[in-house]
Amino acid sequence: xxPPAAAAAPTVHRGRAAIPGRRVASPRPRxxxxxxxxxxxxxxxxxxRSQPGRVQRAxxxxxxxxxxxxxxxxxxxxxxxxxxxxxRLVRGRIWIGLIAFAxxxxxxxxxxxxxxxxxxxxxxxxxxxxxxxxxxxxxxGSELAGGELVESQAGRLGMQLVPLSALRFLRADPRADxxxxxxxxxTPVHGGSGGSGEASAAGSSAxxxxxxxxxxxxxxxxxxxxxxxSPSEGEAAASSPGVTGTxxxxxxxxxxxxxxxxxxSAATPTTQSSSAAPTSGASGEAAPAGAATAxxxxxxxxxxxxxxxxxxSGSG
Amino acid sequence: MAVLQRRVGVIFALLFGLLVxxxxxxxxxxVLRGGALRKAxxxxxxxxxxxxxQRGAISDRxxxxxxxxxxxxxxxxxxxxxxxxxxxxxxxxxxxxxxxxEVLSKLTERAGFVYLARGLPERQxxxxxxxxxxxxxxxxxxxxxxxxxxxxxxxxGEVGTEGTGLAGLxxxxxxxxxxxxxxxxxxxxxKGQPVSITETHQEQPGESLRLTLDTNIQQxxxxxxxxxxxxxxxxxxxxxxxxxxxxxILALANWPQVDANDPGAASPExxxxxxxxxxxxxxxxxxxxxxxGALEAGLIDPSTPFNIPDxxxxxxxxxxxxxxxxxxxxxxxxxxxxxxxxxxxxxxALLGAERFNDWVHRFGFGSPTGVDLPGEEAGxxxxxxxxxxxxxxxxxxGQGELVTPMQMATAYAAIANGGVLRSPHIVAAVGGRPLRxxxxxxxxxxxxxxxxxxxxxxVLGSEGxxxxxxxxxxxxxxxxxxxxxxxxxxxxxxQSKYVAxxxxxxxxxxxxxxxxxxxxxxxxxSIYGGTVAAPAFGQIMSFALxxxxxxxx
Numbered sequence: 001x002x003p004p005a006a007a008a009a010p011t012v013h014r015g016r017a018a019i020p021g022r023r024v025a026s027p028r029p030r031x032x033x034x035x036x037x038x039x040x041x042x043x044x045x046x047x048x049r050s051q052p053g054r055v056q057r058a059x060x061x062x063x064x065x066x067x068x069x070x071x072x073x074x075x076x077x078x079x080x081x082x083x084x085x086x087x088r089l090v091r092g093r094i095w096i097g098l099i100a101f102a103x104x105x106x107x108x109x110x111x112x113x114x115x116x117x118x119x120x121x122x123x124x125x126x127x128x129x130x131x132x133x134x135x136x137x138x139x140x141g142s143e144l145a146g147g148e149l150v151e152s153q154a155g156r157l158g159m160q161l162v163p164l165s166a167l168r169f170l171r172a173d174p175r176a177d178x179x180x181x182x183x184x185x186x187t188p189v190h191g192g193s194g195g196s197g198e199a200s201a202a203g204s205s206a207x208x209x210x211x212x213x214x215x216x217x218x219x220x221x222x223x224x225x226x227x228x229x230s231p232s233e234g235e236a237a238a239s240s241p242g243v244t245g246t247x248x249x250x251x252x253x254x255x256x257x258x259x260x261x262x263x264x265s266a267a268t269p270t271t272q273s274s275s276a277a278p279t280s281g282a283s284g285e286a287a288p289a290g291a292a293t294a295x296x297x298x299x300x301x302x303x304x305x306x307x308x309x310x311x312x313s314g315s316g
Numbered sequence: 317m318a319v320l321q322r323r324v325g326v327i328f329a330l331l332f333g334l335l336v337x338x339x340x341x342x343x344x345x346x347v348l349r350g351g352a353l354r355k356a357x358x359x360x361x362x363x364x365x366x367x368x369x370q371r372g373a374i375s376d377r378x379x380x381x382x383x384x385x386x387x388x389x390x391x392x393x394x395x396x397x398x399x400x401x402x403x404x405x406x407x408x409x410x411x412x413x414x415x416x417x418e419v420l421s422k423l424t425e426r427a428g429f430v431y432l433a434r435g436l437p438e439r440q441x442x443x444x445x446x447x448x449x450x451x452x453x454x455x456x457x458x459x460x461x462x463x464x465x466x467x468x469x470x471x472x473g474e475v476g477t478e479g480t481g482l483a484g485l486x487x488x489x490x491x492x493x494x495x496x497x498x499x500x501x502x503x504x505x506x507k508g509q510p511v512s513i514t515e516t517h518q519e520q521p522g523e524s525l526r527l528t529l530d531t532n533i534q535q536x537x538x539x540x541x542x543x544x545x546x547x548x549x550x551x552x553x554x555x556x557x558x559x560x561x562x563x564x565i566l567a568l569a570n571w572p573q574v575d576a577n578d579p580g581a582a583s584p585e586x587x588x589x590x591x592x593x594x595x596x597x598x599x600x601x602x603x604x605x606x607x608x609g610a611l612e613a614g615l616i617d618p619s620t621p622f623n624i625p626d627x628x629x630x631x632x633x634x635x636x637x638x639x640x641x642x643x644x645x646x647x648x649x650x651x652x653x654x655x656x657x658x659x660x661x662x663x664x665a666l667l668g669a670e671r672f673n674d675w676v677h678r679f680g681f682g683s684p685t686g687v688d689l690p691g692e693e694a695g696x697x698x699x700x701x702x703x704x705x706x707x708x709x710x711x712x713x714g715q716g717e718l719v720t721p722m723q724m725a726t727a728y729a730a731i732a733n734g735g736v737l738r739s740p741h742i743v744a745a746v747g748g749r750p751l752r753x754x755x756x757x758x759x760x761x762x763x764x765x766x767x768x769x770x771x772x773x774x775v776l777g778s779e780g781x782x783x784x785x786x787x788x789x790x791x792x793x794x795x796x797x798x799x800x801x802x803x804x805x806x807x808x809x810x811q812s813k814y815v816a817x818x819x820x821x822x823x824x825x826x827x828x829x830x831x832x833x834x835x836x837x838x839x840x841x842s843i844y845g846g847t848v849a850a851p852a853f854g855q856i857m858s859f860a861l862x863x864x865x866x867x868x869x
Contacts, residue, residue: 114511121502121510128387128456131370132438135386135461138373142381142463147535169789169868 363502368458369495372522374472374485376531377744381463383472388459389441391432397451398423404449408432411444434477435459462576468534469576470589471568483587485525488690492746495522523747528564533557536859540852541571548838548848554590556725557860560732560821560830562753563740592692595718596815599799602714603660604731604768606667607652609675611764615666618649618771628658630709635661653774655781655796657713664712672712673700678759679727681719686739686754695719714799725832728819731768732827735760769793773824782818782850787858789868794820794853796845813837818849822857823869831856
């Protein structure tokens with residue numbers, strides 16, 4: 001049965017002017033709410049009530065042992081209940097606001113937690129969806145990487161496979177090749193045929209041109225074997241019956257005479273098709289033979305991804 | 317006042333009565349029916365979901381996925397709850413991809429639980445569950461998919477309906493790939509929306525595997541085995557492509573092919589990885605063993621001449637060369653190139669049984685190679701104490717001992733890489749962490765290995781048994797093998813069943829790639845390693861060498 005806050009502590013209004021028409025609390029000490037105090041503390045209670053300062057003195061006095069400390073703490077706690085400052089604090093109206101705020105906060109927090117849990121549920125569903133999508137994309141990616149599909153797509157783009165038996169390798173002769181390459185260097189003529197680049201027919205002296213292979217399925221290094229520049233083909237392959245045809249090497253359509261170079265690494269290996277032709281309708285920019293142009297760039301087939309730079313027509 | 321007191325008393329009595337009723341009800345609900353109500357509430361609101369761990373993917377060396385797991389559902393039904401099974405079967409059959417009659421028979425079973433479909437793709441499963449048929453439920457699981465179908469199917473293996481690897485790498489690496497499933501506690505509100513989700517056990521996804529396989533070389537190798545099958549109609553065939561320097565397996569193909577997504581349709585024999593599980597008598601490809609031993613012992617050199625008659629008697633046996641010929645003089649190189657049985661036996665006799673047996677084991681025959689594939693056979697070399705008087709007449713020519721294609725490839729890899737016998741491997745990385753390559757140990761001196769490589773070039777030369785095979789720009793080396801098989805009915809060597817094989821590498825001087833092709837019981841056309849297996853070797857190598865950027869030489 002707590003009395004109204006206004007009536008409870010007269011000192012609260014100590015600094016305020018009296019409001020007309022408002023009931024003023026009587027100056028006499030009011031009854032303090034709370035359980036009836038036991039009568040078993042005849043010494044402590046009167047001391048706390050009548051002489052509040054005595055507790056502090058008692059605490060200041062040395063008390064023997066832990067029991068004395070505990071009793072002191074208890075006495076202090078008890079004395080707190082009778083303090084005015086605490087009374088004012090507990091009975092202040094601000095508590096209404098604080099408690100209301102706390103209650104609203106708790107409810108809001110609960111709502112937020114609920115929302116969070118709901119969003120976790122949604123995230124889990126989304127995670128499952130993404131996992132599914134990821135797996136599907138992974139499967140699709142793997143299927144698209146299949147050689148047959150790549151070959152058929154390349155075929156649709158106008159590229160065709162070159163039988164492996166059509167590949168030959170030329171011997172390198174660095175000194176002669178460099179000279180011939182330098183002699184064959186010409187300004188590229190733009191707007192030419194074929195794929196991404198253009199083949200510059202390096203005149204009759206051009207012993208070879210290596211396609212840049214940007215769009216070529218073969219990494220097509222194109223090697224027009226010019227008149228008089230018969231490559232030395234100690235390794236000539238066309239004659240070997242053992243290995244024929246099903247390879248994935250390919251050459252661009254429209255460049256039947258082009259000699260695709262399979263190439264990538266060192267400067268030695270060059271392949272060329274058995275049928276020599278001076279120009280390339282193929283992709284890439286023609287380079288002189290022997291210029292050791294790596295042709296592996298945009299190859300889509302395995303062969304094209306492979307061996308090395310083309311080189312000139314060897315011994316010539 | 318008295319009236320007021322009476323009224324107060326009545327109201328109090330009423331309130332007290334209500335309080336007693338409420339208390340009684342509370343006791344009834346919480347004590348007497350407490351257990352049932354608590355269970356009902358938890359069933360309604362509290363569920364424990366199993367979070368299936370995503371099985372790790374298997375990819376090739378370039379990251380192309382070969383095995384992937386995707387979410388799926390097991391669709392089950394409680395036939396007792398299906399009110400109209402005929403109608404339900406009509407609705408379900410097209411979504412499950414099963415005949416109507418089959419679905420109906422499941423729905424009318426006298427059981428409380430039947431599986432309608434296992435591992436149904438999530439999209440299909442959602443369509444089934446969207447029908448909202450009472451008694452039809454879905455359980456989330458993971459489904460293993462092999463996007464490339466038949467590619468390396470025997471190597472990859474298979475996963476059972478419970479998500480456990482049953483064969484191949486899926487089996488041997490199951491613990492890594494499988495991960496660990498987790499559990500989630502979900503409290504839902506009246507609308508079924510989750511209001512509290514707690515991970516009771518954290519799931520642990522499986523680790524991914526990156527293999528040394530190259531899908532393009534693998535595809536080409538499988539294509540070539542298919543071509544052999546079309547022409548020679550063998551019982552089965554296998555091929556291995558390996559980097560002899562590291563032992564990395566770039567392709568491992570088996571024929572007949574198996575659809576990894578439907579292994580149940582294949583015969584048990586077809587599911588076997590023959591590269592490690594097929595023990596056969598190697599025939600002439602084994603001749604390098606005694607030649608290696610004799611070279612290393614300094615008993616012969618490549619030009620040592622031997623007098624070679626058409627046939628030779630060893631113990632009670634007479635062994636012929638493959639073709640009749642007059643007595644002639646052949647060097648060691650020519651013996652290998654022409655695959656002379658008599659010559660190999662003479663070299664074996666020089667070496668002696670004990671040293672020959674030692675070399676058999678030095679090359680690793682009789683024990684698994686240690687390749688990280690399951691089901692590897694050790695092979696069966698004849699124990700030295702079981703040698704008879706004629707054993708040195710058949711063992712040096714590769715008859716009388718059992719080896720696996722992987723053992724033969726590993727032995728030739730040692731010759732190719734300069735004399736180091738190294739365990740082959742197929743797993744390059746686990747969970748993105750590269751594995752250390754096997755170290756290996758030297759069994760041959762570099763000089764002997766180089767001499768052997770030079771001699772093996774002759775097999776593909778004009779006089780050799782595989783002279784029709786060549787690859788422009790590349791010098792090849794290898795050895796043909798044509799071995800008779802034991803006829804299980806007679807216990808004698810069959811006159812119609814052979815194993816044709818070829819093992820070779822290129823470029824011969826500095827080998828970067830090795831390929832072994834073994835064809836079991838070619839039926840049509842030819843039975844010789846030089847004509848059945850060697851051309852496939854040529855085709856595979858002519859694709860793989862430029863593809864890998866190996867410079868001609």
